[in-house]
Amino acid sequence: MSGLRERKKERTRQAISEAAVALFLERGFDQVSVADVAAAAEVSKPTLFSYFASKEDLVVHxxxxxxxxxxxxxxxxxxxxxxxxxxxxxxxxxxxxxxxxxxxxxxxxxxxxxxxxxxxxxxxxxxxxxxxxxxxxxxxxxxxxxxxxxxxxxxxxxxxxxxxxxxxxxxxxxxxxxxxxxxxxxxxxxxxxxxxxxxxxxxxxxxxxx
Incomplete structure (x- = not known):
């Protein structure tokens, strides 16, 4: 069960990162907010920050x-x-x-x-x-x-x-x-x-x- 849970967490993390990078490439890093990324990834801001410590880490992780x-x-x-x-x-x-x-x-x-x-x-x-x-x-x-x-x-x-x-x-x-x-x-x-x-x-x- 723990292995399944870890795979699910990794898929969520990957989905958040991919949504962020797509937005940053489209609009520019400084023109996209963390709220924009959370909305695109269909997660809450607290959930996003549970996976990534900062906006920059969405990219450079x-x-x-x-x-x-x-x-x-x-x-x-x-x-x-x-x-x-x-x-x-x-x-x-x-x-x-x-x-x-x-x-x-x-x-x-x-x-x-x-x-x-x-x-x-x-x-x-x-x-x-x-x-x-x-x-x-x-x-x-x-x-x-x-x-x-x-x-x-x-x-x-x-x-x-x-x-x-x-x-x-x-x-x-x-x-x-x-x-x-x-x-x-x-x-x-x-x-x-x-x-x-x-x-x-x-x-x-x-x-x-x-």
Missing amino acids: RFADHQEQSADVVRGRTGGEPVLEALRRDFLDGLARHDPVTGLNDHPQVLAFTALVYGTPSLAARVGAYTARAEQSLVKALREAPDLAPPHELTAQLLAAQVTATQRVLALHNWRRIRQDGRTADDLHAEAAAEAGRAFDLLARGYEDS
């Missing part, structure tokens, strides 16, 4: 799905795979499957959603909070990695910050080239993979010298 991704990659390595090679592999895998988190996705709804997020200051700031939590999760995973010489505390923090920033910059660069230059994800894939490879090469050389 999707970033929470990736909050532990890099940390999980570090923890899930096998065969002595170096940390940065594992993170490079994960990003390249994301490019190959056109994961929206890599920016290499040309679906109109994905492009519009990204434009909404980064074109709305309060949403972009909220994404920054998720990014900061992802960075701290990666710091913790680096500290705990049994195959690493215990990284100096500052080294772990610097590496996590650099990896997180690299992933963000690569993703936004890919998104802008698709949106502004009219490139397709398939057409851009080889270039995006090469650029990601160079970016992780730079990180690896810096880490080896630390």
Whole structure:
């Protein structure tokens, strides 16, 4: 019974979020009220806030799905795979499957959603909070990695910050080239993979010298 209840709650949460994003894309984030979203989703405002702490979270909660991704990659390595090679592999895998988190996705709804997020200051700031939590999760995973010489505390923090920033910059660069230059994800894939490879090469050389 509890599993059924959880699935129902997740469907309700998803329906509220989808209703919100549709309204925001149609009218603009600042032109839509929480009451508008509740009405569109056919729930009360108290019910809406029981699922989402803020208006911004109606949109950017999707970033929470990736909050532990890099940390999980570090923890899930096998065969002595170096940390940065594992993170490079994960990003390249994301490019190959056109994961929206890599920016290499040309679906109109994905492009519009990204434009909404980064074109709305309060949403972009909220994404920054998720990014900061992802960075701290990666710091913790680096500290705990049994195959690493215990990284100096500052080294772990610097590496996590650099990896997180690299992933963000690569993703936004890919998104802008698709949106502004009219490139397709398939057409851009080889270039995006090469650029990601160079970016992780730079990180690896810096880490080896630390």
